[in-house]
Amino acid sequence: MATATEKHVENLDEATVRFCGDSGDGMQLAGTQFTNTSALAGNDVATFPDFPAEIRAPRGTKAGVSGFQIHFSSKDIYTPGDTVDALVAMNPAALITNLDDLRPGGILIVNTDNFDKKGLEQAGYEGNPLEDPELEEKYKVHQMDMTKLTRSAVDGLGLSVKEADRCKNFFAMGLVFWLYDRSLDPTLRFIDAKFGKKPEIAQANVAALKAGYHYGDTVEGWNTQYLVEKAKLPPGRYRNMMGNQALAWGLVTSAKLSHKRLFLGAYPITPASDILHELAKHKHFDVLTFQAEDEIAAVTSTIGAAFAGEMAVTASSGPGIALKGEGLGLAVITELPMIVINVQRGGPSTGLPTKTEQSDLLQAMYGRNGECPMPVIAASSPSDCFDAIQEAWRIAVEYMTPVFFLTDGYIANGSEPWRIPDVSELNKVRVKHPDPMPDSNDEGAPKFMPYARDEKLARPWAVPGTPTLEHRIGGLEKQDGSGNVSYDPANHEHMIHTRAAKIAGIANGIPEQAVDGPDSGDLLVVSWGGPYGACATAVHRAQAKGLKVSHAHLRYLNPFPRNLAELLGRFKKVLVPEINCGQLQMILRAEFLIDAIPYNRVQGKPFAVHELLEKIEECVAS
Amino acid sequence: MPLPVLTPNDFASDQDVRWCPGCGDYSILAQMKKVMPTLGLPREKIVFISGIGCSSRFPYYMNTYGMHSIHGRAPAVATGLKTCRPDLQVWVITGDGDGLSIGGNHLMHAIRRNMDLNIVLFNNRIYGLTKGQYSPTSPAGKKTKSTPMGSIDNPLHPLSIAIGAEATFVARSIDTNIKHLAETLKRAADHRGTAFVEVYQNCNVFNDGAWSYAKDRNTKAETTLELEHGKPLIFGKDRDKGVRLNGLEPEVVALGGGIAEDDLLFHDERSPEPSLAYLLSRMRYEDGFPEPIGVFRAVEKPKYDDMINDQIEEATKMHGIGDLEKLYNAGETWEVE
Ligand SMILES: Cc1ncc(C[n+]2csc(CCOP(=O)(O)OP(=O)(O)O)c2C)c(N)n1
Ligand code: SF4
Numbered sequence: 001m002a003t004a005t006e007k008h009v010e011n012l013d014e015a016t017v018r019f020c021g022d023s024g025d026g027m028q029l030a031g032t033q034f035t036n037t038s039a040l041a042g043n044d045v046a047t048f049p050d051f052p053a054e055i056r057a058p059r060g061t062k063a064g065v066s067g068f069q070i071h072f073s074s075k076d077i078y079t080p081g082d083t084v085d086a087l088v089a090m091n092p093a094a095l096i097t098n099l100d101d102l103r104p105g106g107i108l109i110v111n112t113d114n115f116d117k118k119g120l121e122q123a124g125y126e127g128n129p130l131e132d133p134e135l136e137e138k139y140k141v142h143q144m145d146m147t148k149l150t151r152s153a154v155d156g157l158g159l160s161v162k163e164a165d166r167c168k169n170f171f172a173m174g175l176v177f178w179l180y181d182r183s184l185d186p187t188l189r190f191i192d193a194k195f196g197k198k199p200e201i202a203q204a205n206v207a208a209l210k211a212g213y214h215y216g217d218t219v220e221g222w223n224t225q226y227l228v229e230k231a232k233l234p235p236g237r238y239r240n241m242m243g244n245q246a247l248a249w250g251l252v253t254s255a256k257l258s259h260k261r262l263f264l265g266a267y268p269i270t271p272a273s274d275i276l277h278e279l280a281k282h283k284h285f286d287v288l289t290f291q292a293e294d295e296i297a298a299v300t301s302t303i304g305a306a307f308a309g310e311m312a313v314t315a316s317s318g319p320g321i322a323l324k325g326e327g328l329g330l331a332v333i334t335e336l337p338m339i340v341i342n343v344q345r346g347g348p349s350t351g352l353p354t355k356t357e358q359s360d361l362l363q364a365m366y367g368r369n370g371e372c373p374m375p376v377i378a379a380s381s382p383s384d385c386f387d388a389i390q391e392a393w394r395i396a397v398e399y400m401t402p403v404f405f406l407t408d409g410y411i412a413n414g415s416e417p418w419r420i421p422d423v424s425e426l427n428k429v430r431v432k433h434p435d436p437m438p439d440s441n442d443e444g445a446p447k448f449m450p451y452a453r454d455e456k457l458a459r460p461w462a463v464p465g466t467p468t469l470e471h472r473i474g475g476l477e478k479q480d481g482s483g484n485v486s487y488d489p490a491n492h493e494h495m496i497h498t499r500a501a502k503i504a505g506i507a508n509g510i511p512e513q514a515v516d517g518p519d520s521g522d523l524l525v526v527s528w529g530g531p532y533g534a535c536a537t538a539v540h541r542a543q544a545k546g547l548k549v550s551h552a553h554l555r556y557l558n559p560f561p562r563n564l565a566e567l568l569g570r571f572k573k574v575l576v577p578e579i580n581c582g583q584l585q586m587i588l589r590a591e592f593l594i595d596a597i598p599y600n601r602v603q604g605k606p607f608a609v610h611e612l613l614e615k616i617e618e619c620v621a622s
Numbered sequence: 623m624p625l626p627v628l629t630p631n632d633f634a635s636d637q638d639v640r641w642c643p644g645c646g647d648y649s650i651l652a653q654m655k656k657v658m659p660t661l662g663l664p665r666e667k668i669v670f671i672s673g674i675g676c677s678s679r680f681p682y683y684m685n686t687y688g689m690h691s692i693h694g695r696a697p698a699v700a701t702g703l704k705t706c707r708p709d710l711q712v713w714v715i716t717g718d719g720d721g722l723s724i725g726g727n728h729l730m731h732a733i734r735r736n737m738d739l740n741i742v743l744f745n746n747r748i749y750g751l752t753k754g755q756y757s758p759t760s761p762a763g764k765k766t767k768s769t770p771m772g773s774i775d776n777p778l779h780p781l782s783i784a785i786g787a788e789a790t791f792v793a794r795s796i797d798t799n800i801k802h803l804a805e806t807l808k809r810a811a812d813h814r815g816t817a818f819v820e821v822y823q824n825c826n827v828f829n830d831g832a833w834s835y836a837k838d839r840n841t842k843a844e845t846t847l848e849l850e851h852g853k854p855l856i857f858g859k860d861r862d863k864g865v866r867l868n869g870l871e872p873e874v875v876a877l878g879g880g881i882a883e884d885d886l887l888f889h890d891e892r893s894p895e896p897s898l899a900y901l902l903s904r905m906r907y908e909d910g911f912p913e914p915i916g917v918f919r920a921v922e923k924p925k926y927d928d929m930i931n932d933q934i935e936e937a938t939k940m941h942g943i944g945d946l947e948k949l950y951n952a953g954e955t956w957e958v959e
Contacts, residue, residue, distance in 0.1 A: 040956050186954060230958075239955045253946055263706055283937035285944030288705055288930055293731040297698035300691065300728075304671070304702025307689060308710075312702070330692050420950045464687035464703070464710050467666045472635070472681050474690025475674075484637065485682060 007217075009181065009225045014073035016081030017176060019169075020098045021090025021111075022059055023052050023066040026169035030088075031068025033173055033187045039240040039417050040186055042230030043072040046533065047415045048080035048606065051354040060114060060122040062093045072180075074229040078381070078533030080414065082608040086179065088172050090146070091115075092123035099129075108139040109175060111168070113147035142221060146171050153211035154204040163201065167208035174212025181225045184209060233417060241418035243382035243411040244271070247315075247341065248278035250389035252285045255311045258393070258429040262287045263305035265298040265314045270353045271409040272343040275315045295320035299327035299340070306336035307473070309433060309463030311393065315341035318360045319350060322367070328402060329368045332499065334473045335451075335459050337396035337403075339389070340374075344408040344529075346604045355604030356410035358529050359580035364404040365558060365587065371496045373503040375399070376558040378406040380532035383418040385411065388555060394429045395506055400458040406557075408579070410530040410606050434460040437468040450483035456509075457502035504559050513561035517543055517550030522620050524571035526596070528554040528584055531577055531607050538612035547620050557584070565592050575599055575619050577612060630655035632665065635685040641676060646797035646823035650744060651683055653804040658686075661711065661811050668711045671700040673725055675717035676751045677744035677823070694725025697732035700739050701926075708927045711811065714741040719749045722758040722778050733787040735926040736815040742807070743780055743818070746825035747832045754828035761908070766828075781903035781918060784818040785896050791817035792899060793917045797824060798837050802848070802915060809917055815925050835907055836915075845907050849916035854886035857912045865905070865912075872901055874911060891920045 019030045028049055039045050050067040057064030071081035086107040089095040091114040102108060115130055135141055150168040151161070159167075170187075177184060187209060195202035216222045255262035262285065266276040280289045288305075292298040299314045306312035316324065321342045331338055344360045346352025360367075364376045375395055379388040385407060392403045437448055450471040451459050462469040471483055479486035480495055515524070516539060527535040532553050539551040552567060554560070568574055568588070574596045576585040582598035589596055599615050601607060633655040641647045658668065668686040672678035674693035681688030687710075691699045696714045704712045714732070721729050721743045732739060748766070749755040755768040759780065763772040784792045791813040795806040803821065810817035822833040835845045847857040847865070855865040856877070864886040865872050875881050890898060899919035905911035938944075 036954055040954055042956065042958065189954075233958045235958050237951070237955050237957050239950070239953065249949065252944070252949070256944065256946055261706055263702060265702055282944060282949070283934045284941040285949075286934060286938075287944075288934070290702065290705060290930075292698065292701075293727055296695060297701070297728050297731065300695040300698040301702030301705070303691070304689075304699040304704075305706045306702075307699070308703045308706035310706045326692055327695065334689070420955065423946045464669050464707065465666055467664060470665055470685055470687050472670075472684075472688035472690065474681070474688075475692055476690060 007223050007225060009227050011227050011229070013075060013228070014071065014077065015085045015180065015226060015228055016069060016071045016083065017086045018067055018069040018084045018098060018101065019088045019172065020065055020067035020094040022093070023056060023064045024059065025066070025090045026166070027066045027068050027090070030169045030173045031070055033190060034176060034182070035070050035415060036240050037177065037182045037186045038070065038072040039238070041182060043074065043228055044077050044231040044233060045070060045072045045240065045416060046077050046080045048410065049413045053352065053354045060091055060093055060119050062097050062123060065094050065097050067098060072228055074231050076231065078536045079606065079609060082610055086176065088176060090172065092119045092125055095129060096123045096125060102139060104138055106139055107179070108141045109172070110141065110143045111146040111172070112143045113145050149211060149215065150208050153207045157200050157204050157207065159200060159204055164204065167204050170205045170208035171212035174209040175216050178213045178216030179225060181227050184213060234419060236419040238417045238419055240415050241383050242413060242415040243379070243385050243407055244274040244343070244413070245278050246383055246385035246418065247389050247407065248275050250386040251279065251313055252282050252287060253426060254390045254393040254429060255287070256285060257426060258311065258397070258431050260311035260431065262311045263302065263313065264289045265292050265301035265305065266290070267292050267295045267298045267316065267320060269317045269320045271345055271412045272315045272317045272320070272341065274412065275341065295323035296327060299324035302338050303327060303331050303334065303336060306331070306338045307464065309461065312338040313341065314338070315343065317343050317345050318347045318363065321360065321363060325368050328374065329370060329372050330475050331402040332368070332372050332374060333475055333478070335400045337400055337461065339392050339396055339403050339405055341405045341407070343412045344406060352604045354409065356408045356530060356606060357579050357602060357604065358408055359583065359602070360406065361557065361580065361583040364406060371500065373500050374402055374404050374558070375503055375506055376404040376406065377555060378529040378557055379411055380529065380553055380555065382411055382414050382416050386418065390427060394427065397429055397431050398458065398509065399456055399502055399506055400461060401503065406529060408530045432461070433466070434462050434469060436466055439468065449481050451478055451481050456505060457498060507559040507562045510556050510561060512563040513552055513554065513567055515550045515552050515567065518548065519550065519567065520570035521548035521550055522571065523549045523573045523575055523616060524568065525549065525551045525575050525577065525616065526554065526584070526588065527551070527577055528557055531579060534607035534609050534612055535577055537609045538616055541609070541613050542616045547616065549616055549620060560591070568592055568594055573597060573619055575616065577607060579606070628659040628665070630659060633658045633685050635683050637682045639683050640679065642827050644826040645676070646746065646825070647677055647680070647744065649797040649800060650803065650821055650823065651680065653800055653807060654684070657804050657807045657811065660808060663711055667709065668713070669703060670713045670715055671696045671703065672715040673720040674751065675720045675749070677715055677717040678720060680715040694720050694723070695728060697725065697728040697739070697741065701732055701737055704737055704739060704927050705930055708738070708931060712739050714739050716741065716743050717750070718743065718745045718747060718759040718780070719757045722780060722783065730783065730787045733784055733789045733816050733818060736790055736923050737926040738815055740810045740817045741819065743820050744823040745780060745820050746823045746829055748825050748829035750825045750828055779903060780820045782900060785900045785903055785919065788896070789818050789919065790815040790921050790923050791917070792919045793817070794820045794822070794915045796822045796833065796836055796915060799915070806916065809920070813920060815923055836913060845912055847912035847914045849889050849891070849902070849914050849918065851889055851891045851917070854883045854888050856883065856886065872905060872911065891917050894921060
């Protein structure tokens with residue numbers, strides 16, 4: 001069968017590939033390997049892993065489909081792509097749930113194993129879609145029994161059938177590597193590192209990978225390879241970075257540069273758990289990870305660590321943040337610095353635990369009892385987590401306040417190239433702790449004032465163990481200055497206003513809002529968090545079409561940058577795309593009395609660029 | 623430099639104490655202040671963390687570091703503090719409602735981790751601060767504002783809970799038994815690991831006399847039993863009664879008439895098995911037993927605060943002190959010209 005055919009190479013600017021299969025098929029691994037290889041080859045990359053909510057849904061069902069999408073390019077890219085150029089479907093359920101995203105004319109690689117009566121029924125197919133002539137008309141279809149091909153590739157290595165079948169993701173990888181002319185070396189190194197202790201498994205994976213690669217090279221019907229050149233990224237050394245990892249590294253960096261121990265109090269919850277996992281690996285950076293008994297203990301232990309004078313962090317997702325609410329009030333009234341990370345996911349309640357959403361903004365802003373202001377900062381992309389979290393720590397320390405840090409499932413699990421910084425170019429946060437008071441036994445000697453305030457309205461961070469600064473803090477209202485419990489009505493009002501003024505004053509210490517595009521025009525797209533990439537791409541395309549559209553992406557959500565009101569006023573219209581029902585848009589309306597236009601999708605997935613572009617065009621036209 | 627000699631008064635803060643006149647909390651505060659100077663620690667090394675409730679106002683009255691946190695969460699706050707700062711002596715002050723109701727989960731976990739904390743639970747069998755609802759230690763049938771027909775909950779027994787959570791140190795004392803209370807607090811302070819102390823505390827406003835059987839001059843010799851390591855369980859005004867084991871059950875017996883001290887149960891606070899301590903924690907006045915006071919259990923086990931910091935040391939030995947450049951550049955990287 002295998003005959004050498006004439007092959008040719010086609011150059012592309014960019015491509016998007018998606019691997020999908022059963023959750024046990026190793027699709028995340030395939031995707032990650034392809035991403036790393038593409039990044040190492042010099043492409044800009046953006047990824048979108050899509051996990052099923054069930055750890056092990058029944059095999060072959062739609063509920064168990066796991067996908068991983070990679071967009072790689074010779075240009076700057078900001079999203080994992082709307083439509084897919086090449087789709088690898090390992091079973092009927094994967095095909096039925098993903099085929100709609102494959103662009104017409106795209107490449108469809110199907111593992112035909114499992115396309116039997118049972119497999120088709122499980123996926124909800126009435127007949128066999130592979131026998132539908134329309135499929136061949138619409139896509140470049142390649143069918144093969146990967147299971148059988150993999151078995152014969154690993155034959156003689158002494159593997160059980162089950163073990164052999166587990167290698168088929170490597171076959172699929174090899175094939176796609178061939179298709180996009182990628183080197184096998186990084187994956188071979190990976191196999192060696194990961195399976196080195198089980199040589200027969202390592203050998204089998206290598207054999208499957210190579211078999212897939214050679215299959216593309218030799219089998220008839222495969223005659224085009226696609227080449228995506230290196231991207232022109234700013235010079236430097238790069239690595240591929242996922243959001244949660246960038247966040248964890250940013251935390252380690254902040255702690256190290258501010259000479260603090262890092263304490264993380266956390267309770268496992270998707271998609272935040274990887275922050276705990278990652279930090280637990282870096283104990284030699286003086287990182288204390290505490291897996292608490294629940295989120296309430298996670299946040300309160302974090303308050304204890306902040307009181308202790310260390311860099312205190314808690315990380316969770318919406319339902320866990322809900323539990324932390326009361327503790328956050330204590331953190332606000334005790335005016336202790338700490339970071340509260342919310343990796344948002346679909347809600348309400350348990351909602352869509354493995355899918356992305358941005359619907360906890362109002363929770364972060366207002367989800368506590370009493371007048372309880374907290375600064376809110378949001379990351380815009382996986383690598384931005386590294387910088388933004390350091391900024392959160394700076395604000396926490398300079399203003400003596402807990403800081404809310406928002407990311408989402410899409411940022412947390414997505415990845416992109418990260419330019420490795422020079423440690424010397426990073427911002428160091430100077431932490432001040434008051435020195436002991438001059439020793440004096442006089443009655444009238446000055447006493448330590450735990451709620452004395454500096455020019456930023458921050459109180460001193462006196463740590464237990466320092467002689468002469470003994471003081472008591474807590475949840476009851478405090479007399480400003482002395483910190484004594486006070487029920488004085490005027491003092492309470494004063495403290496409410498003081499805490500609010502302190503947070504509002506942060507605006508003086510953050511950059512003015514930047515705009516991508518002219519600073520006036522027909523439409524300003526205002527975004528925050530994960531939709532950054534989709535909004536940037538859609539706005540660039542609109543600008544290329546000559547539309548007077550600009551983009552402002554907010555990192556600071558409370559307080560807003562001081563020039564925001566003025567900026568919004570310079571555009572005829574303001575569009576606010578969000579993966580929620582209009583939370584930022586509501587705040588902008590309330591704060592600035594502008595008729596901001598909402599654009600909302602709440603489907604557990606990021607925006608499609610083309611839909612955003614349509615909305616932008618519609619706004620400009622009307 | 624020798625430490626300056628401190629007195630109980632040095633541990634009094636400048637705040638007015640605001641408990642109801644006659645509240646048992648005063649006595650506990652007084653004994654705590656008395657014990658403090660005996661610990662050989664400067665004031666700044668001591669921290670009191672509390673939850674919410676009358677008892678939890680405690681830290682305001684101590685001239686040390688302190689935090690009055692939120693309802694039930696003091697053990698968790700203390701955990702974060704002690705994990706970061708093993709050099710501090712950390713006390714957790716809690717009530718029966720605070721510790722066993724809303725904070726039951728944290729109490730159990732702090733105890734099982736064996737963090738070096740001293741937890742003092744003021745048990746007045748009522749919610750004081752919220753003005754008199756029944757608490758998890760109120761006896762069944764207790765009539766309160768929230769249970770006009772009598773409580774239908776079964777009570778919890780703090781020491782049984784603590785022992786069930788593998789506490790390495792458990793003790794009980796009584797607010798009015800000041801000498802015993804001071805000694806018990808001192809022993810708790812000296813224990814390495816979580817020390818859990820239950821104090822019978824009178825709330826004279828909402829539950830006056832809840833512990834009168836154990837406090838009353840005339841009855842306490844018959845209703846309580848002072849535990850001493852290695853000694854038989856003997857009680858009574860004339861020390862003429864004892865507790866012995868009948869199979870797996872304790873029973874009260876009169877000494878003499880064929881029953882000698884050697885037939886009695888001997889207290890062993892250091893027993894690695896918590897069964898004896900648990901059995902003692904189940905001896906209750908209403909079942910006809912004297913209620914033990916003193917140290918039920920005191921054993922040494924690895925402490926969480928040591929272990930978490932040991933792991934850091936070990937990791938540092940393994941990988942060297944964390945180096946950011948190394949972290950960033952490990953693994954697959956590539957260069958863009
Ligand atoms: C989250 C929360 N729920 C309820 C309360 C109200 N509350 C304050 S103290 C208390 C009970 C305290 O009882 P206990 O621990 O027995 O303390 P006591 O006042 O008797 O010393 C309750 C329910 C609160 N402060 N916070
Ligand atoms: S209400 Fe009871 S526990 Fe509270 S201060 Fe008064 S007497 Fe003490």
